[in-house]
Amino acid sequence: xxxxxxxxxxxxxxxxxxxxxxxxxxxxxxxxxxxxxxxxxxxxxxxxxxxxxxxxxxxxxxxxxxxxxxxxxxxxxxxxxxxxxxxxxxxxxxxxxx
Amino acid sequence: xxxxxxxxxxxxxxxxxxxxxxxxxxxxxxxxxxxxxxxxxxxxxxxxxxxxxxxxxxxxxxxxxxxxxxxxxxxxxxxxxxxxxxxxxxxxxxxxxxxxxxxxxxxxxxxxxxxxxxxxxxxxxxxxxxxxxxxxxxxxxxxxxxxxxxxxxxxxxxxxxxxxxxxxxxxxxxxxxxxxxxxxxxxxxxxxxxxxxxxxxxxxxxxxxxxxxxxx
Numbered sequence: 001x002x003x004x005x006x007x008x009x010x011x012x013x014x015x016x017x018x019x020x021x022x023x024x025x026x027x028x029x030x031x032x033x034x035x036x037x038x039x040x041x042x043x044x045x046x047x048x049x050x051x052x053x054x055x056x057x058x059x060x061x062x063x064x065x066x067x068x069x070x071x072x073x074x075x076x077x078x079x080x081x082x083x084x085x086x087x088x089x090x091x092x093x094x095x096x097x098x
Numbered sequence: 099x100x101x102x103x104x105x106x107x108x109x110x111x112x113x114x115x116x117x118x119x120x121x122x123x124x125x126x127x128x129x130x131x132x133x134x135x136x137x138x139x140x141x142x143x144x145x146x147x148x149x150x151x152x153x154x155x156x157x158x159x160x161x162x163x164x165x166x167x168x169x170x171x172x173x174x175x176x177x178x179x180x181x182x183x184x185x186x187x188x189x190x191x192x193x194x195x196x197x198x199x200x201x202x203x204x205x206x207x208x209x210x211x212x213x214x215x216x217x218x219x220x221x222x223x224x225x226x227x228x229x230x231x232x233x234x235x236x237x238x239x240x241x242x243x244x245x246x247x248x249x250x251x252x253x254x255x256x257x258x259x260x261x262x263x264x265x266x267x268x269x270x271x272x273x274x275x276x277x278x279x280x281x282x283x284x285x286x287x288x289x290x291x292x293x294x295x296x297x298x299x300x301x302x303x304x305x306x307x308x309x310x311x312x313x314x
Contacts, residue, residue: 027268029215031242043198046270064269066200071262080246084262089269 004045004061008092013039015067016098017090025053028094032086036098037069040087048091063092154227161192162224162274163295165201166306167288170279176203183274187224194223202265203276204302209256210263211249211302212273213241221272225297232301242266252303275302282309 009015019034027049042065047058071084078084136142165187169176179186183199199221202210214220215238220228231237241248245262249255256262265273277299283291294312298304 027216029266029268031215032266043269043271049269064271066271071264075243079244080262081258084245084264086242086264086266088266089271091269 002060005063005092007042007045007063009039009042009063009065009095009097011039011041014098015039015065015095017067018094018096020094025050028090029088031074032069032088032090035069035074037067037073037088040066040068043089046091048093050091065090065092065095067095154222157222157224158226159224159295159297159300160292161187161226162221162297162300163292164190165192165224165274166276166295166300167292169201169276170291171288176276179276192224197221197223198271199224199274200265200271201274201276202263204278204305206260206278208261208263209249209302210265210273210275211241211245212265212267212275213238214267215239215242216268219267219272221274224274225300229297249303252298254304275300277302277304277306280306280308 014036015038016036017028017033021033042063045061045063048062049058052058066087067090068085068087070082071078071080071086072082074086133147137144137147165179168190169179175186175189178189179201180203183201184194184197186201187194187199204210212220213232218228218233218238220232222228237248242264245264246256249262267273277295279291280294283294294307294309296304296307299306
């Protein structure tokens, strides 16, 4: 197996999810695209599921992060408390520094 | 049914529920074709398929409850569980397979709840098969956007000074909530405590059963 792609981010880094809308199998939920959050942890590296879905190898493995978002940053009309959070697993190729 | 039975004597029968196996849908046909091919090619046997289904149906939330209860009585175990959920499961002899388990802990300041907005990812190895509502569009689309309202519909009212963390399991991790230990359970055995840890409390749509409710 080829070596996994090196992680670009560390816990605590501010990141933005790419506002991209490709067709096909995508693991980045629509609601989180274009939003900014903070890396909670690096989960490891996994074969890219967007490639695996088409029977390709998914290699090299993509670093996967749990990214933490403030709910009011995700939903402008959020009705809960301002410090409520949502955490989403996002692969590195969907993230940019913010 | 509360109508008057005095003037007629007949046997009440509920209308028959339509059979679920009377339509060969696209995916049912695909499942049968794939399974028969795998059996014909000698890759799996029918008995192995049956055993897997039986194992899957046999898994229940009692597994996750054992972990949570151990964490309640053993702070060192809890620490290990929050650090590496998969390893903590294995420590109790629970086989989690390739699952990467993250246990998130409820505290007086934080309430956690799990969803998979993309499909229905769920820690099946520890909680068994997910309930139907967990897979519904209603739960999946709303709990991420208005968690407090959804929890209230489950009868779980989260105070305003408690932070809600929604965990969307979109990829390779699986999540389980460790609910708070209810008050009034000091000195309880680990096994008795595990009886308070319900499936829904480990998804995060409820809290652990209280001793009062247990008796009631």
